[in-house]
Amino acid sequence: MHSTHDRRGFIVKTGAALIGGIGILGTGQAAQASTASSVNAAGDSSLPPLAVRLANQSGNTITLAWDPPPNYDLKAYTITVSDNGTGECFGAKSGVTMKRLRSGMTHELTVVYKENPVINPNPQTSAPSQPVRVALPPAADTVPPAAPMNARVVFDPNIISWNLFWDESTDDVTPQADLQYDIVFDNGLSSYDVPMGQSVYAESGFIRAVDSAGNRSALSNHWTS
Incomplete structure (x- = not known):
């Protein structure tokens, strides 16, 4: 998509x-x-x-x-x-x-x-x-996921697009496949539930993982396009 x-x-x-x-x-x-x-x-x-x-x-x-x-x-x-x-x-x-x-x-x-x-x-x-x-209300799970690692922007010459990737996180309760990933831009504003390979242009920021209880991981390394 x-x-x-x-x-x-x-x-x-x-x-x-x-x-x-x-x-x-x-x-x-x-x-x-x-x-x-x-x-x-x-x-x-x-x-x-x-x-x-x-x-x-x-x-x-x-x-x-x-x-x-x-x-x-x-x-x-x-x-x-x-x-x-x-x-x-x-x-x-x-x-x-x-x-x-x-x-x-x-x-x-x-x-x-x-x-x-x-x-x-x-x-x-x-x-x-x-x-x-x-x-x-409070959730039983209060432990955040591990921080995403190796956030990076990769150029795809086939569609002339810069695409965002990262190494997936893990969590003690939420299965890895059910973790949500958000972009946190340099100004602190977020875009929720970003798919792997999201296209980006002239932007920079971080990735965070979010489990089902809303616990937010530490931010990934900084990426830029």
């Missing part, structure tokens, strides 16, 4: 759902909509916050949804999601699926969108959304 990187920062898998992008939205727990003031930290009121809701939850994998920012396709916004105040992943036009979040903690999730600096040399950033809080 071929994958490409959207220039706004999230990975699109042809014929499948988005990694770090919108997943299948279902009926979920009660929504927590954003009703905060539209004035952001810089005092600019032109980019109001998104109304973010919890659309679906299955174990420690959740889907957030929101209405697209105004003029989304024209503005080419970058959308980012923070978890307890720290940047976690990119979002897509109307939502994001966050796979295998850490168990045994409450995740306070907020969403911000920003204008593309290529289109607007003085890009504006929205106010953060009202937080959506998801409390995950």
